[in-house]
Amino acid sequence: MATPNTPLWEVFIRSRNGLAHKHCGSLHATDATLALQAARDVYTRRGEGLSIWVVPSSAITASDPAEKGMMFDPAESKIYRHPTFYEVPDEVGHM
């Protein structure tokens, strides 16, 4: 239950083989230390992670879902932005 004493925190976990921390959920905690502990107890019980970040949810600035069209639709027609039109010479090897 959300109370003024237990604000919401967003939890990011870096998995064993992952390079980046990924958002995996949220939780309530009184402060950063307890949020980190709670994240460990709630989100890494099955060996999911090797590193945890917790961030106050209030610190996140989010895009407005109502502006989805303006924000993201224009990118859908720009397939040339994907680097798939180049021929890589064999000598380059693995990129």
Add this chain to the structure above:
Amino acid sequence: MAVPPIEVRETPLVLYTLRRADDALILGHRLSEWCGHAPMLEEDMALANMGLDLLGQARELYSYAAQVEGSGNDEDKLAYLRDVRQYRNLLLVEQPNGDFARTMVRQFFYAVFADLYWRAMMRSKDATLAAIAAKSEKESAYHVRHASEWILRLGDGTEESHSRAQDAIDDLWAFTGEMFAVDDGERSLIDSTIAVDPATLRPQWLKTVSGIVNEATLALPTSGWMQQGGRSGRHSEHLGHLLSELQSMQRTFPGATW
């Protein structure tokens, strides 16, 4: 109770191992009683996690005790088919959960001890006990951190959380002395470097505990009187009730599996 209790041949090593197994099982069961009842979801899971850590420790210790005893007992029989007077756990761990502060104080007193104890036991001459100690120490290290953070917040929190934490410290303090007591059988294991003398850990335990307690604006009692009996099977009235729930399934349907 449909099934009679088993008999256990308590050689010093069997008795020693059973004592540690019973500590872990009973405290783990106490923590499991919070499941679905904790003040918040996050703590509900934290308490259940720690209960499962302790259950895992208990299973390994019971299996080893059964193997050393060599009388056909196994981890299930040792957990489910001994009567209350055959249990060898500390009185501290069987004390009821009470409120959240009381559970945390009990957890704090035990975890600080267990962490020091298992760390020292990693050097045991007994390879199995040393391996169990190495696994348990990582778990208890987290239990110490978890409980310590809560003691700080409860003690230095509100007037009510402070008084509840202080009441719990005052009530549970007399059960802490038993952690450091040793009888003749255990002394023989200590002399042969199979076991660790817990009395040698007491200065560090007191330093850690009083450090956190003072920082939390709480105080340890000055009374030196300590209650004992759990190690030899003389328990408080609470353990029988706990066991009647813990053992009811196997006592009613012997050998039931699912």
